[in-house]
Amino acid sequence: MPETAAAIAARVEAFVREVVVPYERDPRLGAHGPSDALVHELREKARAAGVMTPHIFADGSHLDQRDTATVLKASGLSPLGPVAVNTMAPDEGNMYLLGKVGSPEQKARFLAPLVSGEARSAFFMTEPADEGGAGSDPSMMQTTCRQDGNHWVINGRKAFITGADGAKVGIVMAKSEATDGTGGACMFLVDLPDPAIRIERVLDTIDSSMPGGHAIIAIDNLRVPADQMLGASGEGFKYAQVRLSPARLSHCMRWWGAASRAHEIATAYACKRQAFGKLLVDHEGVGFMLAENLIDLKQAELMIDWCADVLDTGALGTVESSMAKVAVSEALMRVADRCVQVMGGQGVSGDTIVEQVFREIRAFRIYDGPTEVHKWSLAKKIKRDTLARA
Template sequence: MSPHLPSAAAAELPERVLRFVRETVIPYEKDPRNHGHGPSEDLVHELRSHAREAGLMAPQLPAEFGGHGLTHLQTAAVFRAAGYSPLGPVALNIMAPDEGNMHLLERVATAAQKQRFLRPLASGDMRSAFLMTEPDDGAGSDPSMLRTEAVRDGSDWLISGRKWLITGAVGAGFGIVMARTEERATMFLVDMDSPGITIERILDTIDNSMPGGHAVIALDRVRVPADQILGEEGRGFDYAQVRLAPARLTHCMRWWGTARRAHDIATDYACRRQAFGKPLIDHEGVGFMLADNEIELKQAELMIDWCAAVLDTGAKGTHESSMAKVAVSEALYRIVDRCVQVLGGLGVTRDTVVEQAFREIRAFRIYDGPSEVHRWSLAKSIKRRMKEHRAS
């Protein structure tokens, strides 16, 4: 029997999630605990208590970790529904970086590591961080520039370096730390309250949907037992691809829902607001923008589903996820930009969620690889294929 949720039940789940987001989550958007560095821990716990009651926590995970065992394609519809509010993914425990970390732990961690780290993460009782990006000419879009080092000390490792733009570090129970070892890059599972970890500051960024914000972190001889190496020593870059290809796509899924919400708000406004003797939508300048939104939402949805279907075949999906990341992030940005324009002055206020959608999706065009890096990677693949074709 397939471990995945049967298709009939999976088809009903997105509607359940969308109803939950509309009725339970959206009223929290104006909550004062939803502030400039993301929702507070108290708000996160409250939202997740509602999701638990509704049976909607981390639905993509296997049943043994409390989920519904969704395929990537089934996950796409559910995550799009959850993204209808920026708080929806937080409530369902499918927000970055936790969702990507769950995916990686499920595939790479030992049984003991899953029990200690994945189980509380999946239940929503613990948050996590992913510590790879560095300042000071360190790793960013080019991971080979990794400067953080781990050196052996008996049966332990000592990790030293600096990381930045580390999402969710404040309040996280553990982090997955990428560090250079004598065997190339290695991933470590590190308790965030370990001696030697200092959160230097929380960066003020244009996005604010993720709990814990984005931090700058110093690691000074942080001691980590050898049994907290994630996977095999020296395979950190390989595991990064295990995590990043699906994570790029789930970002697309979640932010598609937010762009859909912005479009719905703009459409409702354009149908009600009168100017020059008729509703705004009857003016071609406005109506055509909304028509373009409909077209690009559908194109983005199809791109997401195509890439999800590729991942469901067992393929790595690196090439496909890069294409989806570029196409979807840029399309969603154009959509929310038009929504701001349709709303006019209202669009630049916080009276609607459209202003936040604009900021969040602008940031999405950079994290998990800016469009230019993905295009560069795709161009290299095109060149390689052409060389192979000429040689054959």
């Protein structure tokens, strides 16, 4: 590596604090995320500063997960930081998956523009709940694909597809019902936009940091060349597992940075605001909340590093990432909630990013698997392991 992860993270942090933070009140920030014009402007500045996609190098090599954590936590110090330096979801997870599974031709065509920050991507897996489609349980997938000569034809509907509006690269997950042993989940790389992939609407959601928002999608007779299948037919769930744990953990990394910044803002407020004859921080009710924040932030940081170490052994880390997702998202929610409470009226206003961090982390408790689904999965493992020992 040309420099250590700590040095990369230091440059990313300086860029986020000095260049990105002033954009946090930019009028191009909307309910469905920053506009493409704003994304382009921020990324031009990131390129000039040498911090574009800082965890992936020119030769395609990738920082290990522990070092990625160091860099992504720095990028998350502003909700706009991951957008600016190209460490945001879903692109970060999609780049990781393409790097692991994509063919050389697929990497040149689809991965290169993502790494350069010239294109955004979307991952089409989740489906509408009111139609019984796949959500936290991907085995319920209803989107289908069938082979037609040297093409595959895909039909279905998708929901909560982050960044689909404005994306140039798509990874579409569908189910083949082939009876020759190749049936099952498949993944396809597609160029966007495509007339066969129609955005029905972009949802109004509690979070607002991701470009393009979260869309409901209809896929009508999408024809994809066979050489744009990612990996092998029927192996889609296997590839999803390759992507799942690192992408889940990278969410934890980025939002740790945001919660840390919210804590900085709340602490500064408590150390200058007077009430009842003394600084807020000198009131135990406030000081104790800030102390609890420090504890939760440190425990979350240690959980991230522990899970990263497991992934760096080459293990899938499914169990460990579930544990980390629950522990970190719940801890950061407590941190964000306390920051709002400490700041009172200021905390619920848009004058600082504290209220946005609260909203974003509240959504994070659901995205990439709700807390309850992860606990249920862990409980099944406890039962399975216990019965195996009996």
